[in-house]
Amino acid sequence: MVDRKALPLVIMTGFWGVVGIILPIIVHFLMRGSPNKGIVQLMLMMTAACCYLFWLCAFLFQLNPLIGPQLDSSLIAFIQAEWENTPVKP
Amino acid sequence: MGALFRSEEMNLCQIFLQSEAAYACVSELGELGMVQFKDLNPDVNAFQRKFVSEIMRCEEMERKLRYIHRELKKDGMKIPDRDENPKAPAPKEMIDLEATFEKIESELKEVNTNAEALRRNYLELTELKEVLKKTQIFFAEHGRHGIVDDAQHALAHDEGGGGFVPVTSVQLGFVAGVIPREKVPAFERLLWFANRGNTFLKHDEIDQPLEDPVSGDAISKCVFLIFFQGEQLKARVRKICEGFKATLYPCPESASERVEMLNGVSTRLEDLNTVLHQTEDHRKRVLMSAQKEIRPWIIKVKKIKAIYHTLNMCNFDVSHNSLIAECWTPVSGLEEIQSALKHGTELSGSTVPSILHRMQTKEVPPTYFKTNKFTTVFQEIIDAYGIATYQEVNPAPYAIISFPFLFAVMFGDFGHGFIMFLAGLWMVITEKKLTSGKSDNEIMSMFVGGRYIITMMGLFSVYTGLIYNDCFSKSVNIFGSGWHPSYDFRTLQKETSWTMNPADHFDNTTGPYPFGVDPIWQSSMNKITFTNSLKMKMSVIFGVSQMLLGVLLSFVNHAYFRRPLNVFCEFIPQLVFLMCLFGYLVALVFYKWLFFTAECPQYAPQLLIQFINMFLLTYTPRVMPANFTGDLYACTSIEPTSINATSQTVFFEHQQPIQITLVILALLMVPTMLLVKPFVLRARHNARVKRRQGLYATSQRTLIHNEEHPEPSDDSKGVKGDKPEAHLSDIELGAVRGKDNIAINGEEEDGGIVGHSEVGISEPEEDEEEFDMGEVFIHQAIHTIEYCLGCISHTASYLRLWALSLAHAQLSEVLWSMLFRFGLTFDMAYVGGILLWAVFGAFAVVTVAVLLLMEGLSAFLHTLRLHWVEFNSKFYMGDGYKFAPYNFKHLLDADLDE
Numbered sequence: 009m010v011d012r013k014a015l016p017l018v019i020m021t022g023f024w025g026v027v028g029i030i031l032p033i034i035v036h037f038l039m040r041g042s043p044n045k046g047i048v049q050l051m052l053m054m055t056a057a058c059c060y061l062f063w064l065c066a067f068l069f070q071l072n073p074l075i076g077p078q079l080d081s082s083l084i085a086f087i088q089a090e091w092e093n094t095p096v097k098p
Numbered sequence: 099m100g101a102l103f104r105s106e107e108m109n110l111c112q113i114f115l116q117s118e119a120a121y122a123c124v125s126e127l128g129e130l131g132m133v134q135f136k137d138l139n140p141d142v143n144a145f146q147r148k149f150v151s152e153i154m155r156c157e158e159m160e161r162k163l164r165y166i167h168r169e170l171k172k173d174g175m176k177i178p179d180r181d182e183n184p185k186a187p188a189p190k191e192m193i194d195l196e197a198t199f200e201k202i203e204s205e206l207k208e209v210n211t212n213a214e215a216l217r218r219n220y221l222e223l224t225e226l227k228e229v230l231k232k233t234q235i236f237f238a239e240h241g242r243h244g245i246v247d248d249a250q251h252a253l254a255h256d257e258g259g260g261g262f263v264p265v266t267s268v269q270l271g272f273v274a275g276v277i278p279r280e281k282v283p284a285f286e287r288l289l290w291f292a293n294r295g296n297t298f299l300k301h302d303e304i305d306q307p308l309e310d311p312v313s314g315d316a317i318s319k320c321v322f323l324i325f326f327q328g329e330q331l332k333a334r335v336r337k338i339c340e341g342f343k344a345t346l347y348p349c350p351e352s353a354s355e356r357v358e359m360l361n362g363v364s365t366r367l368e369d370l371n372t373v374l375h376q377t378e379d380h381r382k383r384v385l386m387s388a389q390k391e392i393r394p395w396i397i398k399v400k401k402i403k404a405i406y407h408t409l410n411m412c413n414f415d416v417s418h419n420s421l422i423a424e425c426w427t428p429v430s431g432l433e434e435i436q437s438a439l440k441h442g443t444e445l446s447g448s449t450v451p452s453i454l455h456r457m458q459t460k461e462v463p464p465t466y467f468k469t470n471k472f473t474t475v476f477q478e479i480i481d482a483y484g485i486a487t488y489q490e491v492n493p494a495p496y497a498i499i500s501f502p503f504l505f506a507v508m509f510g511d512f513g514h515g516f517i518m519f520l521a522g523l524w525m526v527i528t529e530k531k532l533t534s535g536k537s538d539n540e541i542m543s544m545f546v547g548g549r550y551i552i553t554m555m556g557l558f559s560v561y562t563g564l565i566y567n568d569c570f571s572k573s574v575n576i577f578g579s580g581w582h583p584s585y586d587f588r589t590l591q592k593e594t595s596w597t598m599n600p601a602d603h604f605d606n607t608t609g610p611y612p613f614g615v616d617p618i619w620q621s622s623m624n625k626i627t628f629t630n631s632l633k634m635k636m637s638v639i640f641g642v643s644q645m646l647l648g649v650l651l652s653f654v655n656h657a658y659f660r661r662p663l664n665v666f667c668e669f670i671p672q673l674v675f676l677m678c679l680f681g682y683l684v685a686l687v688f689y690k691w692l693f694f695t696a697e698c699p700q701y702a703p704q705l706l707i708q709f710i711n712m713f714l715l716t717y718t719p720r721v722m723p724a725n726f727t728g729d730l731y732a733c734t735s736i737e738p739t740s741i742n743a744t745s746q747t748v749f750f751e752h753q754q755p756i757q758i759t760l761v762i763l764a765l766l767m768v769p770t771m772l773l774v775k776p777f778v779l780r781a782r783h784n785a786r787v788k789r790r791q792g793l794y795a796t797s798q799r800t801l802i803h804n805e806e807h808p809e810p811s812d813d814s815k816g817v818k819g820d821k822p823e824a825h826l827s828d829i830e831l832g833a834v835r836g837k838d839n840i841a842i843n844g845e846e847e848d849g850g851i852v853g854h855s856e857v858g859i860s861e862p863e864e865d866e867e868e869f870d871m872g873e874v875f876i877h878q879a880i881h882t883i884e885y886c887l888g889c890i891s892h893t894a895s896y897l898r899l900w901a902l903s904l905a906h907a908q909l910s911e912v913l914w915s916m917l918f919r920f921g922l923t924f925d926m927a928y929v930g931g932i933l934l935w936a937v938f939g940a941f942a943v944v945t946v947a948v949l950l951l952m953e954g955l956s957a958f959l960h961t962l963r964l965h966w967v968e969f970n971s972k973f974y975m976g977d978g979y980k981f982a983p984y985n986f987k988h989l990l991d992a993d994l995d996e
Contacts, residue, residue, distance in 0.1 A: 012607065012608045012609055013606075013607070013608065013609030013610075014609075015612070016609070016612035016613065020613075043101050043468070044101070044470070046101075046102075046103060046495075047101075047102055047473065047495055047498070050495050050496070050498075050499075051495075051498055051499055054496065054498075054499035054500065054503075055499050055503075058499060058500070058503045058640075059503075059561060061639070061640070061643070062507070062561075062562065062565055062636070062640075063565060063613070063614075065632070065635065065636045065639060066565050066566075066614055066615060066632065066636075067610060067612075068688065068691040068692065069631070069632045069635070069691055070580070070610035070611060070615070070616060071609070071610050071691060071692070072600075072691065072692070072693075072694060072695040072696065073600045073604055073610075073696060074600065074694070074695075074696060074699050074702055075597075075600065075624070075627070075628065075699075076581065076597055076598030076599055076600045076603060076604065077581060077597070077598055077618050077619055077621075077622030077623075077624065077625070077628070078595055078596065078597040078598070078622050078623045078624045079583070079595060079596060079598070079618070079621065079622050079623070080594065080595050080621075080623070081585075081590040081591070081593060081594055081595060081596060082590075083621055084583045084585055084590060084596060085587070085590055087583055087618075088583055088584070088585070091575075091578075091579065092578060093582050093583070093584075094582060095582055095584040096582050096584065096602060096603055096604065096605050096606075
């Protein structure tokens with residue numbers, strides 16, 4: 009159901025959702041009298057929106073790549089030897 | 099909403115101050131720092147104002163203080179910088195202050211003149227002593243007769259005759275004196291030429307330099323002796339000495355007299371020295387007593403002067419013996435101002451309270467934002483572009499996040515961002531120390547002023563650096579790469595490099611790298627192709643988002659100022675135009691990312707070409723071959739030629755009708771923006787004119803006259819459809835005139851061009867001339883063109899986000915591979931370590947200087963431009979004026995030289 013592909017999506021959406029939606033609501037009650045309440049809420053929401061969008065662009069861009077990296081042959085040999093390299097099932 | 103979203107509500111107040119209480123009240127208001135006084139006597143000459151004599155007295159006091167300050171500086175005594183804030187003294191104490199300053203000034207002047215005279219005396223005596231000493235040496239060396247012989251010999255040299263010349267004792271006179279050393283050669287030459295060689299000069303240097311009494315400089319002088327014969331030469335020699343400003347001293351002939359004189363002079367010199375020291379001590383004492391008090395004095399005098407300047411701006415009401423002041427105040431501060439006024443009245447001992455009275459006015463109030471130390475710097479960045487119009491939406495709170503974020507997109511390096519964050523954090527932690535002292539270094543004070551923004555920029559750069567996976571141009575592999583090469587050894591040996599195929603080597607089940615760019619790209623050769631595509635698309639996405647935010651903020655403005663015409667004629671067409679074209683582009687980007695995989699790389703759509711074709715309205719459809727089941731537009735491994743699919747063909751169903759609709763819709767918005775508003779304004783203006791004409795119909799006869807002649811001559815604007823009933827109904831408008839005025843006010847804010855703020859009973863001809871259809875049209879046309887072309891050009895302008903991040907990444911990589919790697923690959927056993935240490939030093943210096951400072955400044959500038967031009971032009975008018983409260987705080991840096 010939840011394959012590994014979707015896991016980062018869920019986690020990041022959840023994290024920035026908390027920062028951008030839940031936290032401002034909490035701040036609304038915690039900072040009720042403060043004159044800076046609106047600013048703090050706006051900052052939280054904008055940070056969440058910008059950072060989430062930025063991560064999402066990078067993630068979705070690599071979801072279905074159309075080109076692959078061009079590597080030096082010796083580097084490929086090294087990667088195959090050193091990195092955890094389970095071959096892709098076609 | 100909070101404090102920063104809109105400027106504070108201000109109102110114009112009148113303050114009635116009793117004459118006795120006026121001074122104290124203004125002093126209290128100055129301490130409070132919340133009112134901006136208006137100058138009620140703008141056309142009065144500065145010398146004709148009421149309190150000009152007091153201000154003159156203050157200026158005189160300042161002059162004296164400046165003198166004392168200069169004397170303190172001359173002695174190198176520093177003014178202690180205690181954090182005190184003395185209140186302005188009452189007018190009666192002013193006299194005391196004046197007396198004190200007068201006393202100190204006269205004492206100092208006296209001491210100075212005395213010291214000067216003493217020093218002059220001292221100099222003369224010292225010179226005399228030197229003259230006596232040197233002449234003693236002269237005569238002692240050669241014996242009196244000896245030197246006279248030399249002189250005689252020299253003087254008698256002309257008279258020819260070799261051999262032994264009988265020594266006739268010629269009566270030689272001599273003068274002794276002192277001359278500055280530089281003038282000696284010229285002096286000698288002139289003496290020789292003027293006297294035709296009949297004088298003999300002997301000179302010797304004084305070893306220690308003497309102090310000039312006036313300036314205190316050290317001058318080196320020489321003692322000279324001139325021998326001559328006869329009175330004429332004596333006169334000439336004296337004149338020459340006068341010309342060269344050489345001081346002559348009477349030098350007795352006999353040695354014993356000289357010794358006596360020398361002793362006398364020495365004693366006198368000692369006495370003089372003691373007196374001189376005592377004078378200096380006295381001066382020091384006077385200065386020290388002034389040093390403690392001078393800073394509060396300066397502040398007090400400045401405050402008094404400021405108070406009198408403010409009082410000069412008020413109107414003097416003779417009948418009630420009170421001063422009337424007009425000032426702008428924020429509504430939220432009224433209570434504090436009332437209490438300050440009460441306090442001032444109490445202080446002055448007056449029984450009549452001061453009255454604060456709010457006025458209604460049509461003038462535009464100043465713009466005031468309540469900022470704290472964190473938000474100040476962001477507000478200043480926006481203010482540098484233009485002060486916000488009164489109560490319009492303030493871009494500053496959005497800039498708090500968007501500015502550092504866009505900077506970080508361009509700066510995007512984890513290591514550099516972290517260093518920047520640490521630098522900003524250090525400045526924030528030590529901010530008390532850094533902001534309290536007055537720093538002369540302007541650059542440092544600029545950095546300290548921007549400490550919060552630097553911290554935020556560093557923090558966001560850390561985040562974007564993690565996403566770009568770039569840390570000093572290296573990537574980190576935390577989660578495991580999504581690319582798994584599987585070449586066997588023999589294949590690898592055939593070629594030097596291999597391009598991995600996503601179908602074979604990309605792990606689709608585990609998915610892409612979960613956080614950021616996959617680390618394998620850092621070491622690949624086609625890294626730039628990959629990151630270019632990512633960064634360009636990201637730039638466009640963020641650009642369109644920020645512009646959308648700008649357009650939405652303009653809606654907030656229109657809603658607040660109640661301009662429904664603008665909502666329908668400007669906001670909605672703008673929004674539709676932006677979203678139809680560029681919002682659609684962003685949607686296409688996401689669609690391509692989600693639905694096109696490596697199975698169909700040949701016909702994954704090329705978005706740029708597709709976008710251009712959208713405007714050119716050219717479409718190449720796919721062909722459905724016979725016996726084709728399934729989705730024509732899905733991304734599967736179908737032979738592309740069989741369905742006529744390339745990267746430029748239609749790639750989703752109904753693409754053609756959708757895109758044509760969008761283009762036509764967007765194009766329709768242009769005339770909407772251009773034409774609707776001017777015509778609506780014109781219709782409104784004409785209706786207004788018609789109504790006003792009806793109001794001036796004073797008699798029935800005029801009405802009937804108007805009825806009979808439906809087109810009156812003074813209506814040049816040609817009100818169409820003029821029905822007679824309209825005039826009759828206009829008479830009833832007497833009751834509704836008030837509403838008319840309000841409506842006119844509201845509309846005037848719509849038009850922005852029509853009329854001025856005073857709407858009263860004015861001549862109809864005046865109003866007609868003010869609605870110039872041509873001007874309105876031009877204004878609207880400029881606005882439309884600016885918006886439409888701006889949309890396109892600004893979207894392209896956001897590509898600088900890509901350009902600068904590419905430049906930064908490349909610079910970083912070059913620095914690593916050219917500089918640091920050189921140190922790492924150095925193949926020497928222990929020396930290599932030392933060499934690496936030196937190479938690291940160079941690497942660090944260049945990182946900070948080029949990558950942090952230069953690139954940081956560059957990215958800052960571009961982010962600034964993006965905010966000022968691309969974001970602000972969507973909604974910001976920025977033609978307000980800043981609230982400049984009457985505040986004593988800036989007088990606290992005791993600097994007299996302003």
